[in-house]
Structures are given as structure tokens and as C-alpha cells.
Amino acid sequence: MHAFAALLDSLTYTRSRNAKLKLIADYLRATPDPDRGWAMAALTGDLDLKGVKSAVIRGLIEERVDPVLFRMSRDYVGDTAETVALLWPEPTIPVDPTPLSITDVVERLAVLSRADAPGALADMLDRSDAEERFALLKMATGALRIGVSARLAKTALADAFGLDVDAVEEVWHGLDAPYPSLFAWAEGTGAQPTPADVPVFRPFMLAHGLEDLRVDLTDYAAEWKWDGIRVQIVHVAGETRLYSRTGDDVTGSFPEIAAAFRTPGTVDGELLVKGEHQGGTLEDGGGAASFNALQQRLGRKTVSAKMLAEYPAFVRLYDLLLDGQEDLRTLPWTERRKRLEAFVPQLDPERFDLSAVIEAEDFTALEAIRATSRDAAIEGVMLKRRDSPYIGGRRAGLWYKWKRDPLTADCVMMYAQRGSGRRSSYYSDYTFGCWTEDGELLPVGKAYSGITDEELKMLDSFVRNHTQNRFGPVREVEKTLVLEIAFDSLHDSKRHKSGVAMRFPRIARIRTDKPAAEADRIETLKRMIT
Known part of the structure; x- marks a missing residue:
């Protein structure tokens, strides 16, 4: 488990695609079966341990740590797994000193019921250090969020053993983790798996x-x-x-x-x-x-x-x-x-x-x-x-x-929430609204993309200096900053009080030159509905 934990830690802090490919490839070459197969299942999102969900993890940590402290820490860190890994207390009784492997974790949790899984997970967390706990929780919930797509992980596997990534894709969905026949083919000790009688995926x-x-x-x-x-x-x-x-x-x-x-x-x-x-x-x-x-x-x-x-x-x-x-x-x-x-x-x-x-x-x-x-x-x-x-x-x-060219609207920032991953220290997710005919500001969408790192810092500073209310991880801000929002289309929505929903909204510009009162009206948006 320690090697997989080190891999996840390195991937989390690596932005270069080529560097990520090398990290994964090196791990796959150095790690024996079946650990590397379960690691690939985790990296590609094909690992599903049904007995472990976020609510279970929250329940375990709140039995051991003040729930208020946990929630405040989670708000600051921005990630449940990282927060629990850091807050998990040292066990008060001796634990099994044998190092955990990924296979130990998967094979044990995969067969346990939802009633028995929490106790087993707690035992594993007691036997792990903070880095291993982070990897264990990320793997168990299937929410890695380390900037590695399934395609990139398969590309790394192909690079590691001199395979064609499209050939890997073509047999992938006909195989089950931990993929022994795939690694046998990769290392030249077995034949190439065949998709002849299985409805497998071909790369688009x-x-x-x-x-x-x-x-x-x-x-x-x-x-x-x-x-x-x-x-x-x-x-x-x-x-x-x-x-x-x-x-x-x-x-x-x-x-x-x-x-x-x-x-x-x-x-x-x-x-x-x-x-x-x-x-x-x-x-x-x-x-x-x-x-x-x-x-x-x-x-x-x-x-x-x-x-x-x-x-x-x-x-x-x-x-x-x-x-x-x-x-x-x-x-x-x-x-x-x-x-x-x-x-x-x-x-x-x-x-x-x-x-x-x-x-x-x-x-x-x-x-x-x-x-x-x-x-x-x-x-x-x-x-x-x-x-x-x-x-x-x-x-x-x-x-x-x-x-087609995007539509745009000038909207007013209303709420902000911390991001995840490398943005977990910044308020980077923004809810914005437009005015009704009666002068009420109603939310019309949420966006977090389209801005540079410098603009992110500027918006984060605005949120911190203009907070009016706090609702858990969400801050309500003064309704003074206008964002020009680009979006692909607009649709009627019964789920939103404004009655509209944007498709692919993103921030096009920060309109510090425009007063909030001059932002667009919801009626203007409704005329854009096709």
C-alpha cells in the first residue's frame, strides 16, 4: 500500500502529463501482480467497493474526533479523504504491524456487507500512516481526483510495456480486474486477449x-x-x-x-x-x-x-x-x-x-x-x-x-465555494445571478472555469473581503461584482427559481468596469431560449 500511496502523492503534485505517464509506468513495471492490477482499476475508475461510502467515512472520524473540528477542517482542506487521513488518531491498542497491500484492502472490503465494512476500514486506517490512509480512502470511495483520466492511465500502461494504447482499449472492457491476462500479454508471457465474443469498447x-x-x-x-x-x-x-x-x-x-x-x-x-x-x-x-x-x-x-x-x-x-x-x-x-x-x-x-x-x-x-x-x-x-x-x-x-459561437450574459456574483484538488485553498466555484423585473437577484448558474491563475487569486480575494454570510463551505458575498458569462445554450428549468438553466457556463471576463445594477435581466436570458 505504501508504494501506491507514494504514487498518488506524486501524481497529486505533478502537473506535467509526461511526468504523470512516467510515474504510473514506473510503478506498473516495479509492482507485482495483483497489486498493480488493482491499482489500474482504481486509476481508471473500475474499482467499486460498495460497502464504503463517504457517509461511512464521516461516521468513523466523527466517532474519534470532535465533529465540529472535523467539519471546520474539512472546510479548510477541501477534501474529505485528506482531512480524515490527517485527523485520524493513533490507535490506543496494539495493531497488526504487517504492512497492508492493495490486494489485502480490496479482497477484504469487496466481500464485506455494508454493516461489516466500517469496522474493517477502521482497522485498516489504524494500521496505516497518513499518506497510506489518504490512498486507502481515495481508492475505497473511487474518488481519486488526482488529474489522471482513465485514458491517461491506459496510455501509461501501454508506454510501460511497449503496447499500442488503442489495442489496450479494445480488450479492456472484456477483462476483469486485476487483469492478469493483460499483464501477461504486456510482459510477453501470455497471448494477447481477444475481444471476439465480448462487446468491447473501441476508442472514439x-x-x-x-x-x-x-x-x-x-x-x-x-x-x-x-x-x-x-x-x-x-x-x-x-x-x-x-x-x-x-x-x-x-x-x-x-x-x-x-x-x-x-x-x-x-x-x-x-x-x-x-x-x-x-x-x-x-x-x-x-x-x-x-x-x-x-x-x-x-x-x-x-x-x-x-x-x-x-x-x-x-x-x-x-x-x-x-x-x-x-x-x-x-x-x-x-x-x-x-x-x-x-x-x-x-x-x-x-x-x-x-x-x-x-x-x-x-x-x-x-x-x-x-x-x-x-x-x-x-x-x-x-x-x-x-x-x-x-x-x-x-x-x-x-x-x-x-x-457555434457562445451566448453571453453579464451576471452578478452571489455565492462562492472552495474548489477541490489544487484549488482547495481558493474560493473558485462561483454562483451568479441576474435581476428580475422587480429588482430581485436570482441565481442562473455556477461556473469555475475560464479564468487564469491571477484572476483566480483576484476573485478569491474579493470573496474573502466581501463576505456577508457563511453557510458551511459556502460564502455569500456582496452583490457588487459583475462576471461576463459565456454559455452554449439556455433552457427552461423547473428546478431553478429563475426558470432558466445554462449549458456549459464559463467565465469570459471579470467586469470591474460595470455596476451590478446594469447586469442582465432574467427576461433577457429567457429570450435566448431556443
Whole structure:
């Protein structure tokens, strides 16, 4: 456990991607099975110890430390695991001196009930030092937050053993932790695992931002960039799975899609929810509702009949990766498109349709079409090179995303909360509002991105010097600072008192030049709803 704890500590304080890759790779080469497999499961978010939740950890520490002291410390530190690791008292009775391994932790906690897990966890914390306690709690809750994505961890594994990361991705979801066959292949002592009979995830092909580039439409095809979530649907050997862009299995959240896709193959598309105008054409949005409607379905492990009826999901298809067992990814986009057009009629038209190609004479004409795309379900335009194969990751010159210009509004900062990770010492999460016609300020969104480190320090100083009230970790501030907020779209919301919800809000500018009274009105925002 000590080596894994040292790895997490180093990763937490390392910002360089290459340095993080080297740290993980060195650890995987030096650590024996099965510890390194469980470490990979933790780093990629595939480790789920159901008996350990945040409430359990809070209960354990509040039995040993003054609850008020714990809450004040948690507010200052900004992270529960780090706070508990530092506050955990030395045991009053002798404990087992045998060092804990990751395997000890996982194998013990994985089989315990929720009633027995707290006692076992407390015993492990007694046997650990502060650094090990931090790693243990992060691993047990599955909330590492150390700046390492699942893709980066798999890339580090590939780098460590000279493998192709896309080959690792292709077999990953067909394997179970601690991945003995994967490491046997990596070290040359076993054959490469095969995904032949398992609906495994293939890495998505991604796009670069278009920025100021102009392309020739004889070389590139244009499609709408729909505002849902990108999914890959795989049907193999009678089983269907849905994967998100990060490779997470989301089948359980959308059972009606999995049930409707029974044709052997693998497709790439956008998961959307049907809107009120289901008879619309593909060009004008095709009956897709805004992302706000889709959010009602996201993250649900079980979906009620009412939810299925109120927010019916469908998938707008972009690409065909496998047709049956035939891998099409090396074919040019034009060939895959023809195969996709022949594939789609086999599918349930209530659950699947085809994303249309935008017809435009040239790039100038496409610019004019894009300028009118303020539909709630359209996020922008995709440009795909007609001869491009389907390659995992971002490859220069093949696919571009041309997002529509953001909307903006001048809002007043109302509340601030400490961030997490390296921002845990700063008030970096800001709730902001706009005025009603009666002069009341109501919250319309929350943002933490878009600012530089210097601007973060300036806003943190403002919060500390202009606090009016405190509510746990949240501070209410004087309503004097205007923030220009950029956002992708605006939607009706019954959950917010203001009646509106922003999509992807971020801070565009700090408007120290503008009086708070001149910030935007909620009625102005409502006119932006599409």
C-alpha cells in the first residue's frame, strides 16, 4: 500500500502529463501482480467497493474526533479523504504491524456487507500512516481526483510495456480486474486477449477545433454536431452494450436503446431525447430535445417506466465501425458512410436515425448555414475529411469541430465555494445571478472555469473581503461584482427559481468596469431560449 500511496502523492503534485505517464509506468513495471492490477482499476475508475461510502467515512472520524473540528477542517482542506487521513488518531491498542497491500484492502472490503465494512476500514486506517490512509480512502470511495483520466492511465500502461494504447482499449472492457491476462500479454508471457465474443469498447475518433481554418468542401463533408452525449453501441454474441466517450458502460441508464439494437455490429452516434416536435426533419433538429432534457436520464442506474415515457431516448448515428464481424475502420469515411446508410434501415426507426450531411456549395455557404443553427439540439458543425479512416483519438487534418459561437450574459456574483484538488485553498466555484423585473437577484448558474491563475487569486480575494454570510463551505458575498458569462445554450428549468438553466457556463471576463445594477435581466436570458 505504501508504494501506491507514494504514487498518488506524486501524481497529486505533478502537473506535467509526461511526468504523470512516467510515474504510473514506473510503478506498473516495479509492482507485482495483483497489486498493480488493482491499482489500474482504481486509476481508471473500475474499482467499486460498495460497502464504503463517504457517509461511512464521516461516521468513523466523527466517532474519534470532535465533529465540529472535523467539519471546520474539512472546510479548510477541501477534501474529505485528506482531512480524515490527517485527523485520524493513533490507535490506543496494539495493531497488526504487517504492512497492508492493495490486494489485502480490496479482497477484504469487496466481500464485506455494508454493516461489516466500517469496522474493517477502521482497522485498516489504524494500521496505516497518513499518506497510506489518504490512498486507502481515495481508492475505497473511487474518488481519486488526482488529474489522471482513465485514458491517461491506459496510455501509461501501454508506454510501460511497449503496447499500442488503442489495442489496450479494445480488450479492456472484456477483462476483469486485476487483469492478469493483460499483464501477461504486456510482459510477453501470455497471448494477447481477444475481444471476439465480448462487446468491447473501441476508442472514439475525435476532432480538433477548427479555429480560423477554412477547408475545401470537396475534401470535407459537413454534419451537424448534435448536443447530446456521444455513444458507441456494440452488439456481439447476443449481447448489447452502450459506452460513453470515456469508455464507461452506460447500458443500464438506457435499457430501451440496448434492447432495440440487436443487429451485430458497432456504431458511433449521439444519444438524444425526443422533443415535442418529433416530426421535424434532420436538418432542423429532427425532433431532438435540448441537452437539458437528456440530463434527466443521465447517471441513473435504474430507470422508471415514467422516466422512459417522459424522456424517450434515441440515437442519431454518425459512423459504422463494424458491420457484423467486418471491421470497417480502415475504410475512408465515404465508404463507411455508404455502409452506414445501408445499415440504418435494419434498425428500429423509433430508436435510431441517420445524421444528415449538410449540403453546401462551399465554405462560405456553410458559414451562412451554421450562423442559423441556434437550434436547441445543435451544438455546431462537424467537418470530416472524406478519405479519413476511423482512428482512435485526435489526428491532425482529419476531423474538425466547429462549435457555434457562445451566448453571453453579464451576471452578478452571489455565492462562492472552495474548489477541490489544487484549488482547495481558493474560493473558485462561483454562483451568479441576474435581476428580475422587480429588482430581485436570482441565481442562473455556477461556473469555475475560464479564468487564469491571477484572476483566480483576484476573485478569491474579493470573496474573502466581501463576505456577508457563511453557510458551511459556502460564502455569500456582496452583490457588487459583475462576471461576463459565456454559455452554449439556455433552457427552461423547473428546478431553478429563475426558470432558466445554462449549458456549459464559463467565465469570459471579470467586469470591474460595470455596476451590478446594469447586469442582465432574467427576461433577457429567457429570450435566448431556443
